[in-house]
């Protein structure tokens with residue numbers, strides 16, 4: 498059986514370890530393009546494994562080898578037709594991996610999708626039951642199917658998305674989706690290491706109230722554009738002049754006003770301070786009011802873990818934690834994962850860790866307070 502996996506090359510050793518510990522045999526990966534590898538295995542790999550660094554896994558069959566610039570659509574469509582039934586709606590994702598043809602991936606997907614539709618199959622671009630992946634590679638053309646629950650974010654294969662505020666915003670979107678976090682019930686968020694504000698913006702647009710802590714300024718104009726009312730607590734003189742002339746919905750108050758102001762009806766409370774210099778005992782108003790704690794500081798994982806424990810007194814029962822584990826040394830992933838798990842599992846349940854498509858030298862952790 499052949500499989501194509503999506504895996505960041507810098508995590509290849511841990512990826513091999515993840516697969517080999519399931520398959521109990523050595524795996525040889527062949528790289529087919531940036532982030533895509535193919536391998537063979539005698540054993541079938543169930544789709545239920547929750548890998549950490551392997552971002553996606555698709556069982557594939559080879560449709561053939563075609564010379565570049567000469568995609569035979571009829572041959573591809575006929576081959577796919579023999580492997581699927583008409584019962585389920587589908588969407589085609591074409592991945593042009595180092596295969597130099599003039600057609601864009603989208604054009605290829607549209608051509609094959611239309612050919613299948615004319616034969617009575619049901620395309621559904623919004624809510625397909627099945628995703629058909631076609632990989633055009635120099636080794637051959639491969640086809641695989643995933644049910645929509647297991648579908649891989651195809652944009653991550655292409656890695657072209659640009660964030661408005663920061664790449665971080667996509668990390669959070671992916672975390673909310675991957676860990677199936679229902680945001681409707683999240684009313685109050687504590688965001689530590691919040692600048693420039695991608696995570697904060699994401700939660701504000703989901704109608705949560707956000708308390709953001711970072712010594713750096715946030716990109717306030719994005720919050721003003723979405724009509725969010727902001728208060729910034731800072732003892733330094735700061736300039737948040739908006740060059741786009743968006744109405745400036747921000748007040749700037751000294752840090753001593755935090756406690757008096759937290760109950761007022763602002764959407765964002767930015768405490769412009771290093772969390773280590775902030776006397777959190779002075780934020781009495783936060784007592785057990787936080788539904789979601791988010792930590793995305795660029796610091797050693799053990800320090801992020803210390804904050805995740807120190808801030809528990811502000812969290813509601815069963816509050817959620819989303820935390821980035823920065824990997825300062827990719828070779829030590831096993832050790833980082835073990836240490837973080839051991840330190841948190843006394844306080845938090847259901848600790849899950851995942852390398853999300855927009856994570857770079859880092860992993861994302863999700864946990865629920867006991």
Ligand SMILES: C[S@@+](CC[C@H](N)C(=O)[O-])C[C@H]1O[C@@H](n2cnc3c(N)ncnc32)[C@H](O)[C@@H]1O
Pocket residue numbers: 662663665666689690691692693694695696697710711712713770771772773793794795796
């Ligand atoms: C990767 S950025 C966070 C990106 C952010 N989540 C977003 O969505 O835009 C890391 C941030 O952590 C902040 N940081 C690092 N150490 C900190 C500390 N001790 N207290 C508060 N913020 C800290 C840095 O100032 C930096 O803005």
